[in-house]
Amino acid sequence: MLRGYEGVRYISDKQMIVFDIGSAYTKFGYAGEASPRGIIRTEVRCPESKKIRRIIDHTDVEDLYQLLVEFLHLLFFKYVVVSPKDARILLLESPLAVTSFRDTIAKVMFKHFEVGSILFLPSHLATISTLGIDTALVLDVGYQEATLIPIFEGIPVLKAWQALPLGGQIVHENLRRYFNDMSNDIDLSEKVLEDIKVRTCFVTTLERSTKLGTKDAPTPPPDVMYPGVQRILITGEIREKAFEILWERDNDNLSLSTMILDAIVKCPLDMRRVLAENIILVGGTTMTKGFASRLKSELLALVQNDLYKNKLKIQSFKFHTAPSKPNYTVWLGGAIFGTTDLPLRCLTKEIYLKTNRVPDWSSLIDNQKDETSYEV
């Protein structure tokens, strides 16, 4: 048993607060801790309509501002329980996220909550902090989309980024379609669909997947009766097919597995093998049973395919395991990075109130190639 004083490192007076605000779930906690204090849904009661609304369902920037005020108030005073004034915040964000969201959250943080400083950390880059290496191909499969950015020697290779709308949301829609095909009188809420997905569904093997829907289809796994007021029969077929949408090629011939290969192809020759042998999967959807093994077999099958045969000479794919559950690996990366006290990298309240803008990698003002940009 751990005694009170053991394993307690010196806690500086103001620990950084680490937020990973995802489209479905928000992970929050303090820097230097091994796991988040909690994971909650990214939703809040709207002060006007008194209904629970998800942040991603906002109508415009002003609406987003009000929703974020309510949501962050809840986070600060109910979950993280800390006075936001002059607090130091670390926000994990995808480099591919919408600029308006990032600007709005900075405005809420500085103008409404008067936080001291914010450190924006790219989520893919933060992930490698959990591994102790500096080269990895980070695939993040979350709720709304799957995004991929390779990191080479600590630098994100932005040229090779990939993003597809494949994630928890599309699986839920897929499930809903299957249930509607079965009978018309079932109208399941997304929460129930998510529950069914988490508790009963899995990613099947590539071998079985190719046979699905053909004549010699394998015997489906056993059915499950979902308890509740209205009992729902979840057939074995649905359980097995729920995640198939992630692997089916879309009209552009793209899927989760092509994302990885396309990203590798876009990288220079001498980076390719290293990246293929340092893959890390993060995000809640990758925790599904059978996900990683299916991805590996899909990749191995694809490199033999005519599409990639001539472009890629990679024979093996290797995967990392972070010291965490994949759904909070990005948060943990932020929590580890947050212990480094680097005030130069933070956006402080003084600077924000003076300039009224958040530096952005895609903005030319922040990407001047002159010598001075390294100095600051």
Place this chain on the structure above:
Amino acid sequence: MTYLNQPDYVRYVCNCGSLKPISKIYFCRHCLMIRCGYCVCQKVDSHYCPNCMENLPSSEVRLKKNKCSNCFDCPCCFQTLSTRAGLAATMKATEGEENKDVKATPKKVYYLFCSLCRWSSRDAGIPDQSVATGGWPEQENPHTTRINALIDYHKILASIEKQQCERKKFHPKRPFMPTTMYSFTSTLLRKRIGRPLKPPMQSQSTAQPVSSIATEEIEELSEDIFTEPIDITKITTLEQRLQHPEVQAEKINELRPQHRQFLVKRSQRCRVCEHNVSKSDLCPQSIKFKILLAAFESPSLLPSTVRQVPVTEDPKPIKIIPNADLILPHSALILPPRDDAAEYDDTSDNHNFQDDPKLVVWRKGNKAVIRLHVIPNDTNENNEEPVIVGFVMQHGYVNTIAALEHKSPQKVDVKVKLYLNVGQLVDKA
């Protein structure tokens, strides 16, 4: 209490632009302005456990990760668990017959039980405890040492970066060197991509933790899943899993009770003058407030030196549209001061106000009912929209703060913007 939950008929316009009922607004005695929950600066005052009402200082709360060490939440339904006492199961049979004569006092043992969903620590296989107050096995994060090594490594990286920043200050820029000419040297390239100028020294590299090793072997999907029937009642829901992020157990019997989270009491400060507008009693049991007075118990501590520039948000646009006119009374109305005793005194209606009977319908104590005429813009009685009037109310206010600063109390007029929802039209007059 009822007016807290009913629809807001009378809404005040706060200076930040929010519309709030009177029960949700504050009045800053220093700025003489209305403030509301949206435009005050909120602070965490004290932490307490909502179950055992324990109150801890914030440094200890941080150590305990904001969780109560005595109270537990049910891992299934998230209610508070209660500790139950039971007798130890039968004495060990192998103890021999000699002990039979000795009066075997039954040992008291304790287990945790949820009175709502009937989860118990015995079902989950947690051994009973001999003391009622804890000693429950804690679940450890198996990765703690690894993460600590990574944190130490990052701290070293940070100190290297800091050193470099300082070193740069001593090397003035040499503007005579055109950067384009040298941009292909390895040093500049390294500088450009943010790598250290020299390869790290030996002493520093020893601190690097064992880097994670990627493997080709991945946990394959077990074949059982295609044949074995599953019992969905034994599988945890996502909420139950996320209650304990480090473990995220999949089976119900792997769930472990979680320490209860502390709640907080908040204090509110006016953003402009930084005086408290609301401060609650420190004692968690107490529901009383020390509104504003608390800030004046020690006048010497008042910030009289340099104050931070207040950060103010842009006011929100007011979205309400009044659709009726109001005929305002010509004379002012006088209300006697609030007197708690008068509430119970039916006889002392001794204030002889010379009221206009057309205006004042009834009055008692410091309450008065007045009649005002509203002319709706739209006289269609089938209109579903409620009639809303907006007006400005002016009232006198005696500033008692000035008295504290040894000045004579000032009387000021305060103007408040109001919106009144008077309901739908029912009949044409």
